[in-house]
Amino acid sequence: DTGVSQNPRHKITKRGQNVTFRCDPISEHNRLYWYRQTLGQGPEFLTYFQNEAQLEKSRLLSDRFSAERPKGSFSTLEIQRTEQGDSAMYLCASSLVTGYTSTNEKLFFGSGTQLSVL
Amino acid sequence: AQSVTQLGSHVSVSEGALVLLRCNYSSSVPPYLFWYVQYPNQGLQLLLKYTSAATLVKGINGFEAEFKKSETSFHLTKPSAHMSDAAEYFCAVTAVTGGGNKLTFGTGTQLKVEL
Numbered sequence: 688d689t690g691v692s693q694n695p696r697h698k699i700t701k702r703g704q705n706v707t708f709r710c711d712p713i714s715e716h717n718r719l720y721w722y723r724q725t726l727g728q729g730p731e732f733l734t735y736f737q738n739e740a741q742l743e744k745s746r747l748l749s750d751r752f753s754a755e756r757p758k759g760s761f762s763t764l765e766i767q768r769t770e771q772g773d774s775a776m777y778l779c780a781s782s783l784v785t786g787y788t789s790t791n792e793k794l795f796f797g798s799g800t801q802l803s804v805l
Numbered sequence: 806a807q808s809v810t811q812l813g814s815h816v817s818v819s820e821g822a823l824v825l826l827r828c829n830y831s832s833s834v835p836p837y838l839f840w841y842v843q844y845p846n847q848g849l850q851l852l853l854k855y856t857s858a859a860t861l862v863k864g865i866n867g868f869e870a871e872f873k874k875s876e877t878s879f880h881l882t883k884p885s886a887h888m889s890d891a892a893e894y895f896c897a898v899t900a901v902t903g904g905g906n907k908l909t910f911g912t913g914t915q916l917k918v919e920l
Contacts, residue, residue, distance in 0.1 A: 691848065718905065727814075729895050729910025730849070743905055778848065782906070791856075792906045796841075796848035 689713070691797035693779050699803045700769055707765045708800045712781030719762050720794065721754055722778040723747065730778055736762060737784075769804045776801050807832045809896045811911035819919050824868075824883040826914050828896030831877065838879040839897040839908065840870055849895065855879060866890070891918045 692711040700706050712719050717738050722730035733752070734744045738759035748754075751769075756762040766773055780794040812827040830836055840852040853864025860872040870881045879896060893915050897908040 720905070720907075722908075727912065729897070729912050730908070731910070732907045735905040735907070737905075743907070780849075793851060794849075794906060794908070796850070798846060798848045 691779055691781050691795050693777075693797040693800050695800060696798065697801045697803075699805065701805050702769060702771060704769055705765065705767045706769055706802065707763055708777055708779075708802075710762045710764070710779030710781075710797060712761070712779070713783075713795055716781035716783045716795070717759070718782045718784050718792070719756055720780040720782075721762070721764055722780065724776040724778060724799070725774075733764075766802075769802075771804050774802055774804045807836065807898045807900060807909050809838075809898050809909060809911040811894075811896050811914050813914055814912065815915045815917065817917040817919060818886045820888055821885050824881070824886045824890065824916065826881040826894050826896075826916065828870075828879045828881065828911060829877050830879060830896075830898045832898055832900060834900045836898045836900060838870075838872060839899075840864065840868070840879075840881050841895045841897060841910075843893045843895065843913075845892075852881070852894075886916075886918045888918050888920075891916055 694709045720735040721733040724730040736756040751767045754764045776799040778799045780796045782792050782794050808831045810829045838855040841849040853862045855862050855872045863869045868883045893913045895913045896911040899908050
């Protein structure tokens with residue numbers, strides 16, 4: 688168990704540029720979540736995957752955001768045409784769930800990718 | 806809809822003193838409640854969770870929390886603070902009815918432990 692890995696740790700970009708973040712979950716974890724945390728706030732749910740299927744997206748996830756999880760392993764989160772309001776910490780979490788309900792699900796969080804849009 | 810409110814964005818205690826971090830929740834369905842800790846430059850780590858079993862939940866590092874339905878509270882306590890407890894603490898709620906575990910977090914409480 689090497690933990691959830693996120694890359695890069697920090698990303699500085701200019702407004703209007705596209706950025707992509709990567710999350711490597713714990714091996715064999717079938718669920719993967721993306722959260723966003725802005726300064727002074729708690730994390731907010733963005734989207735999650737069960738294996739390769741994206742099962743839910745928050746209304747926070749505008750059309751400029753897209754997430755993928757090909758082959759049910761690592762995931763990428765892309766933001767197109769970045770805006771200053773996108774500046775935040777983007778957190779990834781993974782879990783192993785057996786069955787349909789999530790009663791005993793435990794999320795393991797990565798250290799996040801800090802995005803700064805200038 | 807669900808939400809949590811954490812009272813006090815900053816709490817300061819002396820080493821060895823009682824730690825009390827407050828969390829009140831709002832939920833239209835029976836909630837599952839969590840406390841997470843975040844150390845600088847690290848990911849969120851689960852301290853403890855309430856999932857409708859015992860109302861007094863014990864977690865890691867000597868922390869515990871009590872679910873009080875009548876008060877809609879889930880306060881986090883530790884009898885004796887240690888310097889290593891200094892971190893940011895988040896309360897979170899979810900309604901686990903199937904599907905994803907979509908947590909709704911509070912705004913966090915920064916705990917400072919002084920000598």
